[in-house]
Amino acid sequence: MKISKDAVRHVAELARLEFKEDELERFSEQLGNILEYMEKLNEIDTAGVEPTFHVLGLSTPLREDVVKPWLSLDEALENAPEKEEGFFTVPKFIED
Amino acid sequence: MELPFLSIREVSELIKRKEVSPFELTHSILDRVEDVDSKIHAYITILRGEALKASNEAEKQISSGTYLGALHGVPISVKDIFVMKGTRTTCGSKILENFVSPYDAMVVEKLKQSGAIIVGKNNMDEFAMGSSTENSYFGPTRNPWDLERVPGGSSGGSAAATSASICFASVGTDTGGSIRQPAALCGIVGLKPTYGRVSRFGMIAFASSLDQGGPLTKTVEDAALMLNVIAGGDARDSTSVHLPVPDYLGRLDGEIKGIRIGVPKEYFIKGIDVEVEGGVKNAIRLIEDLGCPVEEISLPHTEYAVSTYYLIAPSEASSNLARYDGVRYGFRVPDSNSLREMYHRTRAEGFGAEVKRRIMIGTYALSAGYYDAYYLKAQRVRTLIKRDFEEAFKKVDIIITPTSPEVAFKIGEKTDDPLKMYLSDIFTIPCNLAGLPGISIPCGFTSSGLPTGLQILGKPFDEETLLRVAHAYELHTNWRKRKPPI
Numbered sequence: 360m361k362i363s364k365d366a367v368r369h370v371a372e373l374a375r376l377e378f379k380e381d382e383l384e385r386f387s388e389q390l391g392n393i394l395e396y397m398e399k400l401n402e403i404d405t406a407g408v409e410p411t412f413h414v415l416g417l418s419t420p421l422r423e424d425v426v427k428p429w430l431s432l433d434e435a436l437e438n439a440p441e442k443e444e445g446f447f448t449v450p451k452f453i454e455d
Numbered sequence: 456m457e458l459p460f461l462s463i464r465e466v467s468e469l470i471k472r473k474e475v476s477p478f479e480l481t482h483s484i485l486d487r488v489e490d491v492d493s494k495i496h497a498y499i500t501i502l503r504g505e506a507l508k509a510s511n512e513a514e515k516q517i518s519s520g521t522y523l524g525a526l527h528g529v530p531i532s533v534k535d536i537f538v539m540k541g542t543r544t545t546c547g548s549k550i551l552e553n554f555v556s557p558y559d560a561m562v563v564e565k566l567k568q569s570g571a572i573i574v575g576k577n578n579m580d581e582f583a584m585g586s587s588t589e590n591s592y593f594g595p596t597r598n599p600w601d602l603e604r605v606p607g608g609s610s611g612g613s614a615a616a617t618s619a620s621i622c623f624a625s626v627g628t629d630t631g632g633s634i635r636q637p638a639a640l641c642g643i644v645g646l647k648p649t650y651g652r653v654s655r656f657g658m659i660a661f662a663s664s665l666d667q668g669g670p671l672t673k674t675v676e677d678a679a680l681m682l683n684v685i686a687g688g689d690a691r692d693s694t695s696v697h698l699p700v701p702d703y704l705g706r707l708d709g710e711i712k713g714i715r716i717g718v719p720k721e722y723f724i725k726g727i728d729v730e731v732e733g734g735v736k737n738a739i740r741l742i743e744d745l746g747c748p749v750e751e752i753s754l755p756h757t758e759y760a761v762s763t764y765y766l767i768a769p770s771e772a773s774s775n776l777a778r779y780d781g782v783r784y785g786f787r788v789p790d791s792n793s794l795r796e797m798y799h800r801t802r803a804e805g806f807g808a809e810v811k812r813r814i815m816i817g818t819y820a821l822s823a824g825y826y827d828a829y830y831l832k833a834q835r836v837r838t839l840i841k842r843d844f845e846e847a848f849k850k851v852d853i854i855i856t857p858t859s860p861e862v863a864f865k866i867g868e869k870t871d872d873p874l875k876m877y878l879s880d881i882f883t884i885p886c887n888l889a890g891l892p893g894i895s896i897p898c899g900f901t902s903s904g905l906p907t908g909l910q911i912l913g914k915p916f917d918e919e920t921l922l923r924v925a926h927a928y929e930l931h932t933n934w935r936k937r938k939p940p941i
Contacts, residue, residue, distance in 0.1 A: 362819075367815070370815055370818050370819050370822065371815065373818050373822060374773060374802075374814050374815060374818040375777075375780070375798040375799055375802050376799065376802050376803055376806075376811055376814065376815070377799045377800070377803045378803070378811075386811075386812070386815065389812065389873055390812070390815060390816065390819065392873075392874055393765065393812075393816060393873060393874055393877075394816070394819070394829075396761075396762060396765075396874055397762045397765065397766055397829065397833075399758075399759060399762045400759055400762050400763065400766075400832050400833060400836050401832075402759075403756070403759060403836055403839065405832060405835035405836060405839070408835040408836075408838050408839060409835070409838055410831055410834030410835045410837070410838060411834055411835075411837040411838040411841055411888075412664065412834055413664050413694075414650050414664070414841065414888075414889060414890030414915075415650065415651050415694065415696065415890065417651075417693070417694060419693065420693050422690070430557050430558070434557040435557070437555070437557060438553075438554055438555065438557075438783070438784035438785070439782075439783060439784065440781060440782075440784075440785070440786070440787035441787070447782050447783055449782055449794050449797065450791045450792065450793055450794050450796070450797050451793065451794070452793060452794035452795070
């Protein structure tokens with residue numbers, strides 16, 4: 360199975376990744392090989408079989424909505440690559 | 456025997472009787488780390504100052520009559536996937552190279568409460584993605600039995616450190632075998648509890664429906680006492696289960712007569728190392744001689760487990776790892792002209808090749824037009840794999856298999872072929888997909904002196920039975936007495 364370089368570029372865009380030309384080549388081959396191995400699952404008839412998204416079959420636990428202490432503003436911002444006046448800052452993303 | 460080579464059980468007796476001081480013990484382990492770790496690189500971060508301070512505290516408590524239990528004053532390490540307050544937690548990645556956690560993981564909190572001395576954070580495959588610890592941004596860990604070989608992964612640093620006696624035990628994580636496979640390859644005990652038994656709070660997420668933390672130890676007794684400490688429900692992890700935690704250590708009496716053993720024929724396949732297979736079969740005979748009826752069983756969907764896992768785990772990972780965007784914490788590339796460019800370049804430079812590969816597989820499997828064919832299909836097959844076990848456990852109490860089809864392989868041997876690396880997990884993956892508990896214990900050595908391991912799988916939340924069988928086997932063998940030449 361071969362995954363085209365365009366398909367790899369598209370998935371990379373969805374995943375917010377980017378690859379150089381030689382990496383694209385290698386990834387399209389490797390992904391192709393891996394997905395080909397996954398095709399093995401098509402040998403099995405799964406009609407009528409429910410998916411198992413989670414082994415425990417838990418439902419969402421609910422609790423009272425009460426305020427509990429957690430990190431302070433300073434602690435929450437401590438690891439930020441860039442911050443300003445109590446906010447995370449990012450490069451400009453609204454077009455002029 | 457010198458102190459670092461003792462088990463937790465042995466050394467804790469000495470601490471309790473005040474024959475060994477936690478401060479001196481911690482010193483001797485840290486000195487040994489300095490000697491040995493330059494050869495194997497089992498640690499990303501060594502917490503010398505913190506550990507000595509904590510050991511001083513433990514010493515004061517114990518001498519004033521407050522003894523907190525078997526881990527009090529005992530030097531332990533944790534995989535660098537568990538966040539620890541005020542300490543760097545990297546998850547083996549450049550993207551978290553300078554991340555200092557503002558809080559403790561539940562596992563860390565429980566270790567601290569039990570008086571354990573955390574001496575360092577263990578090396579691992581980046582984001583726990585790998586079977587050899589070669590995918591660490593900080594460089595590979597080496598196997599203490601043969602420095603040219605891998606320790607397994609992803610908890611390779613935890614396994615190597617425990618095996619080399621530069622900690623008394625470690626806590627790792629297991630998503631598809633990441634505790635059990637390195638334990639087998641390093642000749643130690645590795646326990647993956649039932650999904651939900653140990654809180655995942657503060658354990659950096661890889662594949663949330665599969666990840667589970669558990670101990671890597673020198674003996675089965677130590678695994679039981681570590682589980683006693685870290686198990687239990689936690690309101691901060693909604694998938695942790697609030698069931699009573701039995702006294703695992705207290706149940707180890709060596710008496711296992713009548714426990715029914717299943718041996719799945721699908722786990723003894725062509726291509727498995729003959730010495731590994733021989734070791735496991737000898738062990739099964741020994742356990743049979745201890746009064747356990749053995750029967751061959753079938754887990755017919757075993758051959759589909761690797762494909763199923765390598766669709767589900769990357770899918771969950773692609774979603775979990777979306778949080779590394781260079782905004783709130785972690786690495787960010789400098790000088791981007793736009794937010795979009797910042798995201799792309801940060802992630803392209805911050806993640807290593809295997810992590811990107813898995814994000815790509817997962818994103819592909821979840822993307823429009825492929826979701827039904829890949830992701831949903833895999834989740835349906837997962838149901839069939841889970842049912843195989845449910846059927847088997849109607850007839851038997853535990854299942855015994857090899858942990859890994861092979862012994863430790865050479866560094867670099869599989870790095871060019873991701874699929875070959877994925878197949879290393881062939882015997883450990885089904886357990887995670889079904890959410891079962893599993894343990895790997897040493898069951899011999901090859902003629903070239905490399906350790907081999909066997910795996911015991913049990914019913915959900917029945918860690919007790921597999922620990923009891925593992926312990927009885929250990930009582931009748933001497934593998935744990937052999938130490939790596941390091």
